[in-house]
Each structure stands twice: as structure tokens, then as C-alpha cells.
Amino acid sequence: MTEKPKIALYWCSSCGGCEESVIDLAEDILKVAAAADLVFWPVAMDFKYQHVAAMKDGEITATLINGAIRMDEQEDMAKLLRKKSRVLMAHGSCAHLGGVVGLANFCTREEILSRSYKEVPTVVNPQGILPQTTTIESGRQFKLSGFHDSVKTLDQVVEVDYYIPGCPPTPQLVKNAIMMVLDNRLPEKGSVLAEKKALCDTCPQKDSKPDKLRIRQFKRLYETQWDPEKCFLGQGIICLGPATRGGCGARCINGNMPCRGCFGPTENVRDQGAKSLSFLTSMIDSKDEEELERIADSVPDPAGLFYRYSLASSVLKGKLTGQRS
Numbered sequence: 001m002t003e004k005p006k007i008a009l010y011w012c013s014s015c016g017g018c019e020e021s022v023i024d025l026a027e028d029i030l031k032v033a034a035a036a037d038l039v040f041w042p043v044a045m046d047f048k049y050q051h052v053a054a055m056k057d058g059e060i061t062a063t064l065i066n067g068a069i070r071m072d073e074q075e076d077m078a079k080l081l082r083k084k085s086r087v088l089m090a091h092g093s094c095a096h097l098g099g100v101v102g103l104a105n106f107c108t109r110e111e112i113l114s115r116s117y118k119e120v121p122t123v124v125n126p127q128g129i130l131p132q133t134t135t136i137e138s139g140r141q142f143k144l145s146g147f148h149d150s151v152k153t154l155d156q157v158v159e160v161d162y163y164i165p166g167c168p169p170t171p172q173l174v175k176n177a178i179m180m181v182l183d184n185r186l187p188e189k190g191s192v193l194a195e196k197k198a199l200c201d202t203c204p205q206k207d208s209k210p211d212k213l214r215i216r217q218f219k220r221l222y223e224t225q226w227d228p229e230k231c232f233l234g235q236g237i238i239c240l241g242p243a244t245r246g247g248c249g250a251r252c253i254n255g256n257m258p259c260r261g262c263f264g265p266t267e268n269v270r271d272q273g274a275k276s277l278s279f280l281t282s283m284i285d286s287k288d289e290e291e292l293e294r295i296a297d298s299v300p301d302p303a304g305l306f307y308r309y310s311l312a313s314s315v316l317k318g319k320l321t322g323q324r325s
């Protein structure tokens, strides 16, 4: 009897939504389980790290890793799974681009630890003790995973073969990615397994998007009554559809919310935040300095908005605080 292909899933720094995108395969997960052996999936099955370590190199047909890399344990597991897998996929925004957790790169490691363990009002820590990687308690030594200086994308740590974009990816995309492996019809290495064009191309409101957008004020949703049948940008509401890869089925737009960019940049765009900033500034209809300042001020938290999902993979990678590791 021929052996079934082997699939593994692993979770690094993320919220768990990507694991949900697998659970949301619903009954299709039974088809995956029938066609392949799930050999490692800590969220759902009781396999241990030593089981992975005992496998032959390249024994796993494909591994999907979600989440960014911030801890020693995550980096070690990413390296181990890379060695044991023929195909490695970055599953979701955090593994692909750093994701929301990558916004932590706006702060230093010291700022994060100090805020979390000394400053927040719910913490009582008069001695200001921070987590240590090694602690001795009652004569026994305990170890914790080390916390890195910054958040990294999966491909900043190991070689990645394919990317499944989205926060989280749609179950359909996850299913397609797994079926591509099982049917042996994977595209060119390095591909992002979604559409190549921008979301606007398949947006249900694309026909109402003005050819020439001229804006004198960016409005937040609570500041206006918008028409849900019309393009957000045409109504002065920031939507990152023009700078975001399509493939999500325009799920936010269909939910009456503008796109926030979780599918990452379109093909051949290096920096999604810079691209978003560039298309939005090109829409501003003023040359008056005071007015320009007022318009710029109508965009709250621009860095968080433009780099919500892609800071760790951007050109700057975060706040410049010297050497990051």
C-alpha cells in the first residue's frame, strides 16, 4: 500500500484565527484527512515535538505555519519543520507579512516588557521583575522561551515555498493550497496563492469607483452616513483595496466595511504601506499647506493604518531603534 502524503500544521505568534480557517473547512477537513495523514497539529492532536524531530528530513509533504516569529521556541520549530518538510507554506498574514503582531515593531523589546510587566494598572510588581528564560524554584530549574528583539516574518527565518495570505485566509484558500499539494499542481515557488491583481478588480462596488478620485477630507465611518452600494474611496472613506491583493471574496466590503489590507501587497509591490500612502496622497485635491495639514490630520494613526498587516516585512521593518535581531 502506498503511503499517504503527510501534512503538518503549526502555530507561532498569532491570534489563532488561522487555525480557525482550518476548522472552517468543515466537512472538507474529512476529505483532507482521507487523502493525507495529519502528522503534527498541536492545536488539535497530541503529537510532541520529539515526534517531529524523529522524522526523516523531507518526510512531511507539506507544512503550514501560521503566526510570526518572536520567540526562540517558534524559531526552533520553524527550522525543524523546514528541515522535515518538502513544501513549507506561510499560512496567513502574520507568517506572510508579520501581521497585526508585527505592529509590536513600533516598540522596542524593553518598552514592551516594561509596559506589560511593570506599568499596566492591573499588574502589581513592586520589584519590577521581568520574565527570565531560566528560573530556579524549590531547587528545580524551569525554562521559558526567549523573547526576541523584534517580530519577524516566517521567510525572515527560514525559506518559504508558498504564501497563503489573509487575516485569516479564507477556508477556500486553505483548501485550495492543501489540494494543490495533494494533486501535485503547485505553481512557481514563491507564489502567493491568491489573485495577482488588486481587490478593487473584483470588488462588487468597483463600478462606482470614480476614475479620478479627488479628496479634501478623509472621513471615518462614524463621521458620515455612507452608501453601502458605492465605493468607499469615492465617498472619502479610506479603503486599501487599490493596494491590496484580491482573493478574499471582498469579505469586508460585503460586510459593509472598507478593506484594511490583510491580503498584503499586489504582485511586484515591495511595500504595501508605501503603496497605500502613495495612492492616497495622489487623491488629495489641494496645494494649500494648511489645508494639506488638515487633510493629513484627518487620517488617525497613519503608520498603524498603512502597515497594519505588513510592518515586519516592510522596507523599514519598524521603528528605527538601532540594530534589530
Ligand code: SF4
Binding pocket: 199, 200, 203, 204, 205, 206, 209, 230, 231, 232, 233, 234, 239, 240, 241, 242, 253, 258, 259
Ligand atoms: S476602493 Fe474599496 S470599495 Fe472601492 S472599489 Fe476598491 S475595494 Fe471596492
Ligand code: SF4
Binding pocket: 166, 167, 199, 244, 245, 248, 249, 250, 251, 252, 253, 258, 259, 260, 261, 262, 263, 264
Ligand atoms: S477586504 Fe481587505 S481586509 Fe477584508 S479580508 Fe479582504 S483583503 Fe482582508
